[in-house]
Amino acid sequence: MADIRAICAIGTSGQLGRHGVLPWEGRPERPFVEDVERFFDITRGHVLVAGPKTIAAVPEFAARDRTLVTIRSSDDPQEVLARFADRVVYIGGGPRVWDVYAGFIRHWDINRVPYDGEADTWFDPAWLLAGGKAPRP
Structure with missing residues (x-):
């Protein structure tokens, strides 16, 4: 069974995005740079499942050491996750993705x-309460 x-990163008041990107995207201050480094470190060697925009934003160097899976709204989450039964799968973000996948996380x-x-x-915060309540792939 997939793990x-x-x-995700959130701002101090729970901010996730602005105009389709992280509101702090490209900021040079160390906490923001460390967050990006942390994301790439934690997901290295694992599967990253996300929508087309998130997957397209993954730099080429990072695409080499993780499995990237682009999902669409028509995809069945159980079928997507079942393909990676023995892997750690990270569900990359955005509300539309987490609305569908939260029950599996x-x-x-x-x-x-x-x-x-x-x-x-x-x-x-409702996404946190949904965790593990969907049928397991």
Whole structure:
């Protein structure tokens, strides 16, 4: 059975995104750089399942040492996850993906970053409560 996890960074008030990207994208301050480094370190050697925009944002160097899986809204989550039964699978983000996959996620790796600015996408604590409640692939 796959070990299904999620990994994300959120701002101090739960911010996830703004205009389709991380609101702190490209900021040079060390906490933001460390978050990106941490993401690549933790997901190395594992499977990253995410929507097309997230997968397209993974740099070429990072694509070489993790399995990237692009999902679409028409995909059956159980079928997607069943392909990786003996692997650690990270569900990469965004609300539309987590709304569908939250019930399969057994562990959330959430990094708080020191961002307290504008956002149009927020972390939903209900995703945490859904964890492990979907039928296992």
